[in-house]
Amino acid sequence: MLDMSIGGRSKLLQNIGQHLGIDGQSAPDINLKLNGYLLLTKESGAEQLIQNQRLQTELGAQIDLLSPAKVNSMFPWVNTDEIVLAAYGVRNEGWFDPWALLMAFKAKAQSLGANYMNGEVIGFNLKNTAQTDSDGHNIQTCNEAIIRQSDGTVKALAFGTGIVCCGAFSGAVAKSLGYGSDQSGVRSVALPIEPRKRYVFVFQCNDGPDPDRCPLVFDTSSIYFRPEGKGGNYLSSLCPIEAEEPSVDNLDVDYSFFENTVWPQLAHRVKAFESIKLKTSWAGLYDYNTMDQNAVIGKDPYYDNMYWAAGFSGHGIQMGAAVGRAVAELIVHNKYKTIDLTRFGWDRVLNDQPFRELNVY
Ligand SMILES: Cc1cc2nc3c(=O)[nH]c(=O)nc-3n(C[C@H](O)[C@H](O)[C@H](O)COP(=O)(O)OP(=O)(O)OC[C@H]3O[C@@H](n4cnc5c(N)ncnc54)[C@H](O)[C@@H]3O)c2cc1C
Incomplete structure (x- = not known):
């Protein structure tokens, strides 16, 4: 609990x-x-x-x-x-x-037709990411993830829209999308999310x-x-x-x-x-944003078909349902409708402007 x-x-x-x-x-x-x-x-x-x-x-x-x-x-x-x-x-x-x-959400989603597959994203195919939209503009997209399945086999998985929500490992996934490696531009910035025990x-x-x-x-x-x-x-x-x-x-x-x-x-x-007796204990990994201990939520600044919901820094359970709704709205309507989470977007990471929560304990 x-x-x-x-x-x-x-x-x-x-x-x-x-x-x-x-x-x-x-x-x-x-x-x-x-x-x-x-x-x-x-x-x-x-x-x-x-x-x-x-x-x-x-x-x-x-x-x-x-x-x-x-x-x-x-x-x-x-x-x-x-x-x-x-x-x-x-x-x-x-x-x-x-x-x-979590299991209740999953069961409900499955009952509504969602398919789940298990696998670890170990990279992306970043060749040919430049595409042209319907107005003739050049846009960057990422449409293929490299997945390691539970039996160890590796395969490419094509996708239309991707949401990175890999908890403590979201910074590593950002790296495999090129963040922190370009000399200039948005991908010169690394996503500051890392595991903390x-x-x-x-x-x-x-x-x-x-x-x-x-x-x-x-x-x-x-x-x-x-x-x-x-x-x-x-x-x-x-x-x-x-x-x-x-x-x-x-x-x-x-x-x-x-x-x-x-x-x-x-x-x-x-x-x-x-006078107490220690009965049990465990450790887990916080999805820690070293910049401001807050989540990065919203549209990817480089890839037109990707979104983020990661780095909740130890308070993601209480935010999860609302964030899921907001990101779904962003994908479907191209804007937030009921919950405006713009302030949690990538912009603050790119501009190094921390957004700190004042009600944290
Ligand atoms: C000890 C502890 C206590 C906590 N207490 C609270 C609390 O009281 N209240 C609260 O609100 N929050 C709490 N949290 C924080 C909360 O658990 C997280 O913020 C929340 O789980 C984040 O949800 P998420 O879906 O973003 O990430 P996660 O729940 O971490 O889910 C990420 C998923 O992505 C998968 N994944 C990771 N990398 C890859 C990859 N490369 N390819 C494919 N899948 C991948 C993981 O296996 C995992 O299934 C606590 C965390 C810990 C460790």
Whole structure:
């Protein structure tokens, strides 16, 4: 289970059967848990939290600002030392099982006629990319990917429209499209998306916060935790600081990171977490945009028939459905209709103009 602020997508997630149900089958179960998020801040982050809450409220979210005393009365297990303010998602906020959601999207797409094939794109045929459009203008297109299939065989796959959404490996795919290799022009710029290893830890605490009422808590130290099902299990993690980024050569878990960095901060914020037992852990790869930790979405600046939706930098699950809709609109209508994501486009990469999110924890 991973996490998200559900916000505007609550209609999709809360009515999943209506949107992704398939005739004759039971509605998908994404294990939606609407316990809200509780963001704790020190003095240095208070003004930003107030501004974020104002914007979220204007956009229809129901986020309350809480004083430390209010936090204490609602969640008495939180140690409010150094906390000056908190924001709590009162409604339509929580977490769900993202794999179940992904499978529900896939099953629905297949029921509507989509074909899936497995294979790794190991390159593109970039010969003869110049074509002429119906007005006689020269345009660049890329119409053939080189695929390695699961049995090891390699074949060329022709396509009309391509969307690069290869997560952590999107920077590498951009390289195979020529980005970062030309002496001048748009393809002289590399796409700054790379893998970054992140850990998730699940621990048990018999006297921890009530799982039916415990929100996902983001601490001032940037650790987060939330209940993981019943049975006294909680899930937690923290992003390492830039200077201590672990190698991405393997997906091994560094248990000392939990012992030395995560656990002490958990125990500081919730006294009951002084006594816990680590049950399981895993590592995954963030799709990290080193320029501004935000996704690159929209039309390719060089190839007329290609689009991008990549580099979500650890918050792609909560954006995925909206981005899918927006990119579909861009392809079908040649413009965004319901959600304008122009600001996420390649232009900012080409012009080195970072677009930073102010509501990241
Ligand atoms: C530990 C961890 C915790 C996270 N927690 C959250 C969270 O709480 N909330 C949130 O919103 N997000 C979270 N994320 C981030 C989220 O998982 C990603 O942002 C999201 O999955 C990105 O979706 P995507 O479809 O762009 O890429 P992915 O989900 O990575 O999918 C990319 C796909 O492309 C495939 N692929 C890659 N290269 C190639 C190639 N050359 N050829 C063919 N296929 C290829 C991959 O196999 C994969 O199937 C977390 C990530 C991690 C690792």
